[in-house]
Amino acid sequence: xxxxxxxxxxxxxxxxxxxxxxxxxxxxxxxxxxxxxxxxxxxxxxxxxxxxxxxxxxxxxxxxxxxxxxxxxxxxxxxxxxxxxxxxxxxxxxxxxxxxxxxxxxxxxxx
Amino acid sequence: xxxxxxxxxxxxxxxxxxxxxxxxxxxxxxxxxxxxxxxxxxxxxxxxxxxxxxxxxxxxxxxxxxxxxxxxxxxxxxxxxxxxxxxxxxxxxxxxxxxxxxxxxxxxxxxxxxx
Numbered sequence: 001x002x003x004x005x006x007x008x009x010x011x012x013x014x015x016x017x018x019x020x021x022x023x024x025x026x027x028x029x030x031x032x033x034x035x036x037x038x039x040x041x042x043x044x045x046x047x048x049x050x051x052x053x054x055x056x057x058x059x060x061x062x063x064x065x066x067x068x069x070x071x072x073x074x075x076x077x078x079x080x081x082x083x084x085x086x087x088x089x090x091x092x093x094x095x096x097x098x099x100x101x102x103x104x105x106x107x108x109x110x111x
Numbered sequence: 112x113x114x115x116x117x118x119x120x121x122x123x124x125x126x127x128x129x130x131x132x133x134x135x136x137x138x139x140x141x142x143x144x145x146x147x148x149x150x151x152x153x154x155x156x157x158x159x160x161x162x163x164x165x166x167x168x169x170x171x172x173x174x175x176x177x178x179x180x181x182x183x184x185x186x187x188x189x190x191x192x193x194x195x196x197x198x199x200x201x202x203x204x205x206x207x208x209x210x211x212x213x214x215x216x217x218x219x220x221x222x223x224x225x226x
Contacts, residue, residue: 004153041219042115042202043154048214088153096167097142099215101153 002027004102006089012108017079021105023089024071033065033072034099036088043088046074079109113137115218117203123224124193132188132221136205143186144215145178146202154202160186193225 003026013019025033032050036043047056049065049072056063060079065072076083086106090099116135124130136143141162146154156170163183171177175193180186190197200220 041200042217043215044217045214090153097144097159097161098156098167098170099154100156101146103151103153 002091002093002100004089004091004100006087006102006105008105009103010106010108012110013079015080015109015111017109018075018077019079019107021074021076021087021089021107022071023073023102025089025091026070027091027093027100029094030067030091031094032092034090034092035063035072035074036090038086038088038104039084046087076107079107081109081111083107084109115203115205115216117201117218117221119221120219121222121224123226125226126193126195128193128225130190130193130223132190132201132203132223134186134188134203134205134218136184136186136203137216138184140205140207140216141183142206143180144204144206145186145188146204148200148202148220150199157188157201190223193223195225198223198225 005024007022032048034048035046047063052067060077063074086104088101088104090101118133143160145157148154158178159167160180175191178188200222202217202220204215204217206215
């Protein structure tokens with residue numbers, strides 16, 4: 001059974017701090033790893049990673065995948081209060097279309 | 112609307128009752144997913160439709176749960192003889208063609224409370 005573990009489960013920082021969120025996984029036939037942001041209700045897509053060592057970047061957010069060590073990190077620089085959300089990591093196998101999600105990291109950015 | 116629409120947004124029911132949750136995906140999206148999210152947990156896969164057919168229903172927890180998508184657009188998740196453990200947010204998501212690009216578009220969910 002696929003397994004996704006995120007850490008930390010919660011994190012409180014001050015505006016301007018840089019944070020690193022972790023995601024480790026166990027997947028039988030790995031295809032891709034995805035990051036989502038869930039502010040209140042609907043998760044919204046951030047990144048999809050399929051290859052090791054290639055950084056994906058969008059503004060202050062960036063992510064990278066290590067397929068040898070089976071983990072990914074999501075970095076957020078110069079955090080803002082609007083970054084407060086649950087960040088979800090999910091993996092997809094080569095067959096099928098389901099995503100297996102981790103528990104999420106609750107990030108709180110205080111002014 | 113432009114996004115995935117789910118109704119009702121909130122549903123309170125009594126143990127043993129039958130409920131239906133509706134999902135209206137983004138127009139043109141052939142793939143539709145149902146996930147269930149309990150408090151403090153990540154979404155848990157229930158079922159995936161490609162067009163009208165259920166391509167993968169292995170996440171449905173038991174035979175009290177059933178979902179349909181008769182015309183390949185709107186989907187209904189049906190729960191019979193509800194139990195308190197069914198209380199959760201039920202999320203629907205859609206995509207063009209089953210996650211080839213990775214982007215699932217989620218609705219805001221239907222929060223089900225079973226008393």
